[in-house]
Amino acid sequence: MYFEMLDLFMLTIICLIVYYWVSAQKIRELALKAAREECLKLDLQLLDGSVSLKKLKLKRADSGHLALLRVYNFEFSATGAERYSGNITMFGLKVEQVHLQPHRIV
Numbered sequence: 001m002y003f004e005m006l007d008l009f010m011l012t013i014i015c016l017i018v019y020y021w022v023s024a025q026k027i028r029e030l031a032l033k034a035a036r037e038e039c040l041k042l043d044l045q046l047l048d049g050s051v052s053l054k055k056l057k058l059k060r061a062d063s064g065h066l067a068l069l070r071v072y073n074f075e076f077s078a079t080g081a082e083r084y085s086g087n088i089t090m091f092g093l094k095v096e097q098v099h100l101q102p103h104r105i106v
Helices: 005-041
Strands: 045-060 066-077 084-091 094-100
Touching: 005 045, 005 066, 005 084, 005 094, 045 084
Parallel strands: none
Antiparallel strands: 045 066, 066 084, 084 094
16 A cells, blocks of 8 residues: 555644644643632632633743743633633643632622
8 A cells, every 4th residue: 555645744734633632622621720720719610611712822932942822711700790701821731820800809
């Protein structure tokens, strides 16, 4: 069985897309875990139980290599009556920052 160059190229592209999708799901789960932990720590309620990707860009690390910087949005509530937004910045597999909108403290 022989493969043409186009077949190998298409197979490589498909493998890269699958790899990106799997790693993006893993990082999204890490961001969701960080949002849950932050809400639990501050006695807040994570609304909808999800995070959504807001921004995706390349960033150079201190070591010099390039990695993807992702910013995820989520919503939370202090009282259950209002909705506030927050975001989580992920650089690679690491949580860089968790930012919460000013909210009412109960």
